[in-house]
Amino acid sequence: MSETSKHVTYEDAGVDTAEGARAVDAIKQMVAETNRPEVIGGIGGFGGLFSAAAMKDMEDPILISGTDGVGTKLVLAQLLDRHETVGQDLVAMCVNDILASGAEPLFFLDYVAIGHIEAEQMAKIVKGVADGCKLAGCALVGGEMAEHPGVMRPDDYDMAGFAVGVVDRPKMINPENVKAGDVIIGLPSTGVHSNGYSLVRKVIGVDGIIPGTPEAEAKRVELEQVLEELGGISLADALLAPTRIYVKPVLELLRGGAPVHALAHITGGGITENLNRALPKDVDALVERNGSEMGWSVPPVITYVSEHAELAPNEACKTFNMGVGLCIICSADDEAGIVAALENMGEHPFRVGTCVEGTGEVKYTDEQ
Numbered sequence: 001m002s003e004t005s006k007h008v009t010y011e012d013a014g015v016d017t018a019e020g021a022r023a024v025d026a027i028k029q030m031v032a033e034t035n036r037p038e039v040i041g042g043i044g045g046f047g048g049l050f051s052a053a054a055m056k057d058m059e060d061p062i063l064i065s066g067t068d069g070v071g072t073k074l075v076l077a078q079l080l081d082r083h084e085t086v087g088q089d090l091v092a093m094c095v096n097d098i099l100a101s102g103a104e105p106l107f108f109l110d111y112v113a114i115g116h117i118e119a120e121q122m123a124k125i126v127k128g129v130a131d132g133c134k135l136a137g138c139a140l141v142g143g144e145m146a147e148h149p150g151v152m153r154p155d156d157y158d159m160a161g162f163a164v165g166v167v168d169r170p171k172m173i174n175p176e177n178v179k180a181g182d183v184i185i186g187l188p189s190t191g192v193h194s195n196g197y198s199l200v201r202k203v204i205g206v207d208g209i210i211p212g213t214p215e216a217e218a219k220r221v222e223l224e225q226v227l228e229e230l231g232g233i234s235l236a237d238a239l240l241a242p243t244r245i246y247v248k249p250v251l252e253l254l255r256g257g258a259p260v261h262a263l264a265h266i267t268g269g270g271i272t273e274n275l276n277r278a279l280p281k282d283v284d285a286l287v288e289r290n291g292s293e294m295g296w297s298v299p300p301v302i303t304y305v306s307e308h309a310e311l312a313p314n315e316a317c318k319t320f321n322m323g324v325g326l327c328i329i330c331s332a333d334d335e336a337g338i339v340a341a342l343e344n345m346g347e348h349p350f351r352v353g354t355c356v357e358g359t360g361e362v363k364y365t366d367e368q
Contacts, residue, residue, distance in 0.1 A: 050107050116149060135245040205219070
């Protein structure tokens with residue numbers, strides 16, 4: 001080391017531990033509000049503690065885990081300086097996946113990597129995570145805020161999440177129960193959710209724009225303009241609408257004894273590459289699509305992006321959820337009862353299609 005070297009602190013290197021501590025203080029109450037009775041202690045320890053005592057009454061408790069991120073939707077959040085809802089996206093992507101096995105989400109952990117921690121911004125991000133956990137009924141038992149100076153821009157961040165749930169093996173949802181003649185019921189999405197944003201960003205022209213620049217401000221103003229084709233809201237509002245969490249209505253349905261054969265969370269890959277994950281090898285899903293029209297209401301923002309990208313119907317259906325956030329497969333005899341139960345919860349279910357003999361693929365009625 002040179003004799004002219006001087007004392008360098010961690011803060012001099014770009015890591016503000018004091019601001020990190022302020023960020024933790026700012027989120028403690030939010031985290032506490034997500035607690036379930038099984039949570040032991042609070043945040044601040046080396047690990048999140050969660051009692052498994054409730055599982056002892058299950059015949060064969062199966063733990064189910066899921067991990068995911070928000071993807072490039074975060075680029076829009078940063079460009080628009082809107083950070084309040086991306087945390088719900090993060091929770092939704094994890095808990096909706098483990099819900100597909102019939103599992104109840106128990107607890108959640110998040111990881112945020114950021115160029116420079118600002119307590120106020122971090123509080124907004126984590127509030128979204130806490131809000132999502134409350135919607136899913138799971139506890140936020142811990143997480144990590146990692147400052148990455150020199151690796152990320154000060155205003156850049158990325159997120160990942162991890163959820164653990166449980167289901168009693170005799171009650172676990174198994175796609176092998178799906179038979180030809182079954183029907184597919186959909187629950188509506190709130191828009192694009194958290195998939196397809198690499199295409200979205202290209203269509204709306206934000207690729208390569210750095211937040212905080214004059215170009216970014218001009219684009220922000222443009223995206224905040226109300227558009228009639230979106231039903232009187234802005235692209236900013238439509239594209240940052242948080243991913244819907246389906247846990248509570250679906251668990252209520254299952255706990256009520258509804259004979260559900262399979263569930264499918266429609267995420268990356270759209271209807272085409274997710275509905276097939278809920279099928280056995282000898283059954284196809286036949287989705288009711290007539291030409292370019294679906295048999296239900298497609299959110300205007302998905303139509304807007306699909307048309308501006310000039311996507312053919314098949315391409316759109318393997319890119320976006322097309323208004324279907326979750327699919328429930330049941331026998332035709334049970335359809336009316338399940339639909340009625342969902343409607344009594346305030347849901348708006350609709351018929352997506354039927355199951356036919358096949359090879360485990362998703363097909364569309366206008367391809368017949």
